[in-house]
Amino acid sequence: MTYALELERVSVEFPDGDGVVKALDDVSMTIDRGAFVAVTGPSGSGKSTLLAVAGLLLRPTSGRVMLAGQDVTGSSRSRSTDLRRERIGFVFQQPHLIGSLTAMEQLEMVARLSGDLSAQMRERAMHLLESVGLEAVANRRPAAMSGGQRQRAGIARALMNDPQLLLVDEPTSALDHERGVEVIDLLRGITKDQGTGTIVVTHDLATLGEQDEVVRLADGRMQEPVFA
Numbered sequence: 001m002t003y004a005l006e007l008e009r010v011s012v013e014f015p016d017g018d019g020v021v022k023a024l025d026d027v028s029m030t031i032d033r034g035a036f037v038a039v040t041g042p043s044g045s046g047k048s049t050l051l052a053v054a055g056l057l058l059r060p061t062s063g064r065v066m067l068a069g070q071d072v073t074g075s076s077r078s079r080s081t082d083l084r085r086e087r088i089g090f091v092f093q094q095p096h097l098i099g100s101l102t103a104m105e106q107l108e109m110v111a112r113l114s115g116d117l118s119a120q121m122r123e124r125a126m127h128l129l130e131s132v133g134l135e136a137v138a139n140r141r142p143a144a145m146s147g148g149q150r151q152r153a154g155i156a157r158a159l160m161n162d163p164q165l166l167l168v169d170e171p172t173s174a175l176d177h178e179r180g181v182e183v184i185d186l187l188r189g190i191t192k193d194q195g196t197g198t199i200v201v202t203h204d205l206a207t208l209g210e211q212d213e214v215v216r217l218a219d220g221r222m223q224e225p226v227f228a
């Protein structure tokens, strides 16, 4: 059984004056396919750094990163870009949708960028919009969507490449509590249905469910896992 993601004794150091700051300090974690893990911790505790390492945007100073059982720690920039495009989905705090494109076109754009805007990919886009509850607004541009709908469009877009790993950064920070809970429920459902390994960085513990695994970071170190 391979994990969607394994971090093995990962440390990340940044230069800081004469010394270094350890943004991550000997962090090990495994994310199963179909596992939903929330990562929380105070400002500066290393959450963004963890997502950057998991998303192959930043090489750790030491330790190993394994994606679907494959050691990808030393991957070149272009290999990392390919791996991201093929295997990883990102959902950001703000969905960064393109103002001139409809919800459907935002998803089609992903297929177009991978050189595969086939009828099958168009169907996939529509299916994903349906699965996030956006079929009624598929032809609307972002300006005519609510904040929650825009975040859902961003989530659907992140799933276009059928990722094994879904990395989500503060998805509820721009939403009210109720919409935030809905977005977390949606991400949990997607994780189960699509079998992604999902990491959600969040400050917003109130949007999580009792069953959710929560990893706490403090000063770059992982605290003992607990449940919400």
Ligand SMILES: Nc1ncnc2c1ncn2[C@@H]1O[C@H](COP(=O)(O)OP(=O)(O)OP(=O)(O)O)[C@@H](O)[C@H]1O
Residues within 6 Å of the ligand: 014, 015, 021, 022, 023, 041, 042, 043, 044, 045, 046, 047, 048, 049, 050
């Ligand atoms: N590019 C960088 N250069 C130098 N130091 C950095 C860099 N990126 C992060 N750090 C430092 O590493 C530590 C962890 O930062 P990180 O951004 O991962 O924390 P965070 O938990 O995501 O914080 P926040 O909740 O405020 O986004 C902090 O001390 C930060 O100042």
